[in-house]
Amino acid sequence: MRICSFSLIAVTLLSAAALAQPTAPLANRAPLAPQKYMEMPLGSIKPQGWLRDQFLIMNQGTTGHLDEYYPKLKNDNGWLGGKGDNWEETPYWLDGALPLAYLLDDKPLQEKVLRYVNWSLNNQRPSGYFGPLSKYERETGKPVTSGEQGEDWWPRMVMLKVMQQYYQATGDKRVIPFMTKYFQYQYNNLAKTPLGKFTEWSTARGGDNLLTVYWLYNLTGDKFLLELGDLLNKQTTPWTQYFGGRNWVMAAAAQQNDTAWMDRHAVNVGMGLKLPVVYYQGKKAPQLLAAFKTGWTDMMTLHGLPHGMFSGDEDLHGNDPTQGVELCALVETMFSLEQAISITGDPMYMDALERMTFNALPTQTTDDYNSRQYFQMANQVQVSRGVFDFSLPFDRGMNNVFGPYAGYTCCTVNMHQGWTKFATHLWYATPEQGVAALAYAPSTVTFPASGGTMVTIQETTNYPFADQINFAISAAKPVSFPLELRIPGWCREATVLVNGQKLRSDKGGQVIRLMQVWKPGDQITLQLPMQVTTSNWGRNSRTVERGPLVYALKVAAKVDKKEEPKEGTYYEYRPESPWNYGLLQSVVKDPVQNTQVVEKPFPAPFVWNEASAPIEIRTTGRQIPNWQLVDGVARQPVSARDGYYKGEVSDKTDSLTLIPYGCTKLRIVAFPVVK
Structure with missing residues (x-):
């Protein structure tokens, strides 16, 4: 049997699938532990107001059209039977584009993403294996029958998430036998072809696989799925041990060498966070939930930044305000918290989700949603090429600039799930x-x-701007x-x-x-009355907060469009207004009396940028003359334990305008405090 001539089946099922109604919320089936809250099926929740504005921008930009111009997706795509992308990038894009299509009820986008869904459903091998042709299949013309003939488990984990969402939105009956056959294939082959057989990515990210196994068990009750869940947990990086044991998170703060670096890789950590809470459903062991809470608290203590996300450039890298955050790590951590909320019902994770979503997420993409940063910095007063303080300094120095492909292109395709998954978990x-x-x-x-x-x-x-x-x-x-x-x-x-x-x-x-x-x-x-407060962060810095938003100094910028031979168009931002300010001690001691909140008419449509910021906080500060850019980085001035910067400070008191962090590209959010 030759399978290299797979052809797309005419999408006669499209109209029925597109018009189908969302399925019902799905409760855990015994013996799984009951969830505190059940996820709403895709399509039950619809964005309105500023959130719909955001989705319309995404649909007009990269999320809705990436496959039309990005060569890896456009050219001979392996997820449509071709010889092109056969790994994670197409499933990553679909993991955001498919929910967007149903959140907006956009029929053209539904047609587009269903091409990939239908190809996978209609071209599953008799063994249960699915996805692009493996090397074995291309060379022999025979279908995969055993694990070693297949390829990396990891991209199929992402596509399973896509299939789960597709089923929730449409109830397409093909999905259940498709996933059952694939999980039987896994169950039969993981002993001899474990998760780490092909790449370490699968080992680190097995929690995503486990998530869909338990979801299918709730629909079918097939007992082998519970055994498969145990096997997946056993073969996955021991995140539960890491988070609960505490030595790992401290070592990650001290080491950026090549020893077990995949266990410090921020995207892996963001995905790994969900493992103990997801596996808790199968084992009902309270220590699993305790490990998650300990790990989250420790990580935010040692690596947390004011915008609500932990550092990761690409390693976990401490709490200095000039360390980077990878966009992929951000959206994966959001998804892990959304799962933790469902299973635990703990309000701490709800607060954490909102903080990173409303602060860290919007600043890392451009207004048109066509360019993004690989790494953002909390205190970011220049966006330019360079290696800075990151633990992954690419030779081309493209990690901090905005561009469609700057840095690794995983963020080009993975960023789309951030807003869409957030909307489906409101x-x-x-x-x-x-x-x-x-x-x-x-x-x-x-x-x-x-x-x-x-x-x-x-x-x-108009929350998070309104109360x-x-x-x-x-x-x-x-x-x-x-x-x-x-x-x-x-x-x-x-x-x-x-x-x-x-x-x-x-x-x-x-x-x-x-x-x-x-x-x-x-x-x-x-x-929800919002009051201005301040919080203490790395190097004894202070951040101004109000409600779920953190506020950053508004810094004027000059934007330059440039080209790099291998990574294409990119944008640099240079400061055109002073930024080296310390907050006055009076602001820290009594932020309510020493700030003024200015609300503006809410713009329509709303865009996360300086001009659209619907709220400002006005306060006072003084310049620190010796706080200057060094190699493109505004390294944090040292403050004494009493909280004040002891160096030279201007005698002049200046008015400062702060805007929501998510509306900035250049900013100071972690301020030294001056007298």
Whole structure:
């Protein structure tokens, strides 16, 4: 049998799949531990307001059109039967493009991504193996029958996530037998062809594989899937041991050598975070959840940065504000936290997810979503070619510039899942046929409540810039269901109103439950008063915060478009206004009295940039003359343990304008403090 002549089957199934309705929320099947919250199927949640603006930009830019011009995707794609990309880049792109197609109900994008889905579904080998032709198949013309004839397990893990989302959105019945056959293939072959047979990436990232195995078990109840889960956990990097044992995270802060560097690789760490909480479902061992919490807390203590993400350039690299953060690591960590929220229900992870999403994520891409940085810096006052303080200094020095392909191109294709996965995890289902709003952004959610009554809740808000969130209930008749709302940890006291009347007040750091009969047209208002505060970060620096946002000095920039022979177009940003300021001690001691919050009309459409920033914080500071760029880096001045910079400081007090970090390209966010 020759399979090299695979041809695309005409997409006669497209219309039925595209018009299908989202599936129902899926609860864990015994003996798996029950989730605290269940994921909503793709399509149940729709973006509105500024979030929809973001998705429209993505659809018009790289997310919607990358396959039309990026050679690795465009030319003879292996995931369509060709000889081109046969590894991670096409599945990475689909992992963001497919959910975008269903979030926007965009039929052209659905048609585009379904070409790849249909090819994989229609060309699965009899053994269960799927995906591009392996070297064995190309050389022999015979289909893969055993593990050693196949290729790297890793890219198939990503494609399984794509298939899971596709099934949730459409209910396409082909997906379940397809995944069952593949997992039987894994179950039969992993002993002799383990995850690490082809690359270390599969060993590090087995938690993603485990996630889809448990998801399929909940649909089919096939017992072999639980055994497969144990096998995958055993063959995966021991992240649970690392996170719970603590020695690993301390060693990662001290070493950037080549010993076990894959265990310090920030993208692997971001993916590995989910392993203990996902495996907890199979084992119900509390120490697994404890290991995750210990690891997360330790990592943010030793490697955390003000924007909410840990350093990783590419290694974990401490908490200095000029260390880098890889975009891939950011979006993978977001996804791991979204899984931890579902399984644990811990508000700490909800706060962490919002902080990195609203701060670190938007700054790392351009307004048109066509260029991105491989590494961003927290204190970033120049964007240019160079090696800086990163642990991966490419010879061409392209890690910090903006460009479609600058640095490794994994970020070109993987960045698309960040916003789309966040949108699909704004709401979760509860075991009592209710819903929980655990992260906030303008959206609608539709779900079946008790008795099968369909309910839609419209969430209207300019959060994270505004402190009020409004929910409007639509249903055919009055219906009883629980509505759970997160009160963020930064909020001292929240107020809930129903139809304009105060219902209750609650302290921050918890999820509250509202249980009553809801009538069509009911209005729920959540007020989350935001107060200006400061927080302490690496090298005794201070960051100004308000609500879920951190604020950075607004630095004017000159943008230059350039070309690099191997990596193409890129953009450099040079400062055109002073940036070397310290915050006055009065701001740190009493930030409320020594800052002014200025709210502006919310722009439509909204773009994460300096001009569109809908809120400013105005305060005061003084210049530090000796704080200058050295080799393109604004290395942090040393402060004494009392918190103040002791060097030369200007006698002149200047007014400073701070804007949300996510709206900046050049900035200071970790300030020295001066008297």
